[in-house]
Amino acid sequence: MTYCVGILLDEGLILASDSRTNAGVDRVSTFSKMHVFEKPGERVFVLLSAGNLSITQSVERVLADSLGQGEGALDLYSAPTMYQAARTVGRAMREVFQVDGPSLQQHNLDFNASIILGGQIAGGEPRLYMIYSAGNFIEATRETPYLQIGEVKYGKPVLDRMLDAETGFAEAAKCALISFDSTMRSNVSVGTPIDLAFYRRDSLRLGHRQRIDDADPYFAKIRAEWSDGLRKVFEGIPNPDWPI
């Protein structure tokens, strides 16, 4: 399993992914699920991927090999807008489906993959998309400023409660890490290291990147304080006075 989240803030974009891949519980590996394509000063794309690793690696390879090939190819460096860049990722997904989809079906395997694309192209706004396995996609908005893929449910409540478009970078990063903590506590197949990337609006180059492993002292502090805090809140709420 996987957990990835992209957040679109007034300040810019935060992209975060775990790194655990498993094909059965006895085949657990570490693969980064974050890929960056960037022409500093002109455009930045960050991709996060979930689902069948053979599919998402193929999609990323197709996109990487097409860079600079020009319009008509699956060239993110030729996309005039972020919308067209999302279309390009969707077309790459469809191309891999044409090659691998029928054989996967013969083995009763779903063509299961999804990709979060965040970035900005000079002259446009920072944007955040989620591309489905069929190549169609949705975009994050100010009302719902985040998109998730993979094991999404456990980490969703804290995002819903704490995050809006005006949240600052540092506070949103804290929120994302609590979202990862909740997910990792409930689903053992999501695990560290966690990759975080920050993109500041209109900078047109990728900003800070942070890799968080099990020994990371800030992540350990968040986990402990969140857990202790929840317990204190729980204990502070009175019990019902029903005649039970």
Place this chain on the structure above:
Amino acid sequence: MTYCVGILLDEGLILASDSRTNAGVDRVSTFSKMHVFEKPGERVFVLLSAGNLSITQSVERVLADSLGQGEGALDLYSAPTMYQAARTVGRAMREVFQVDGPSLQQHNLDFNASIILGGQIAGGEPRLYMIYSAGNFIEATRETPYLQIGEVKYGKPVLDRMLDAETGFAEAAKCALISFDSTMRSNVSVGTPIDLAFYRRDSLRLGHRQRIDDADPYFAKIRAEWSDGLRKVFEGIPNPDWPI
């Protein structure tokens, strides 16, 4: 969708269910998902159900019509042990599958149903089971003293963090209601009223029942205090000091 949870404590059993049923968003109704079969002084069973309402209603009807029919029938009142009672519910599930399963398949509908069974029979221990659509089942243990069906993920973290077999009745009820709050916030198809039933160990008769609707002052208090408390804990955790 549905959310139901059963909790097995040293003090006894708590069973809780929402009451919202939907077949598409324009067909939302209120149905209790809790059914009680009881012979006071001898045995108590509480059933919670999730999944296709036509299936779970049929299973409950088969069980209700078989009460007192004697061994060989699907008679919960003849079951010598809670294990055999769970077997009986599983057999009722299989009987409904034989009748309805093939026709559902012709319409590409899954035979989707699950049932939580909690109770006690004189001479035995209180026990808690989850019966799957195939009629097989699992049992709660002291290590994992709760079982959930329906929309289970959003409400699981608080159970994992706050609950163990030694938790008292009132505190466990509070925990169950927070679990419902988390679920209802994230999944609009789970809704009030919430039915709660308490069964005190060795009492051999159902104890207090509580129905909680939207206007319930204790539930409103829990929701507000939990929400405010989480926000305070979140704000109390320092932001990362990365160069972002």
